[in-house]
Amino acid sequence: MAWTTSASAACAAAALTMAVALTATGCAGGTDADRTPAVKPSPSATEPSPSAGNPSPSVAAADGADTAACADGDCEIAVSEPVTFRFKGPKGMATLSVTKVGPNEIEYSVQSDNGRSKAGASGPGQGCLTVLRDNGSGNSCGGLGDSGRPSAEPGTVVIQAATGADGTAVLHVVTG
Secondary structure, three states: OOOOHHHHHHHHHHHHHHHHHHHHHHHOOOOHHHOOOOEOOOHHHOOOOOOOOOOOOOOOOOOOOOHHHHOOOOEEEEEOOOEEEEEEEOOEEEEEEEEEEEOOEEEEEEEEOOEEEEEEEEOOOEEEEEEEEOOEEEEEEEEOOOOOOEOOOOOOEEEEEEOOOOOOEEEEEEEO
């Protein structure tokens, strides 16, 4: 089928309208889920070789498996089983509960003064980012690639949960 000038112009106009709409959405307020923080590569986010039958975390994390290190809202821990811990959120203390962790899989929930957020990811290289603000929260899950420790804007807490092939997940909690 041959394109007519008016059909080509209509397609170009539609593409331009879509690009402007996407750009405006990125610059406007949007939802919390639209505001995914930038991440910086970190050598601690690399996946380990799969190991058999090791119930303790096998991934090197800055704070090991010490959930108490997260109390101040800034930690990097490895988890290989469900855990619950409290940390400093934007409006007081918040609670993170890892409800499921296994090979290339993690599910968790966060309870804070301004609500509850649940997230989960499965598959190699998958993970989630949860951003807590004093007026709400948002999640984004999918491929994390080579992302490392997330960065947080002032007044926010960012939680990054990355799956691991051996059943150990790495959690970053970063306060801005």
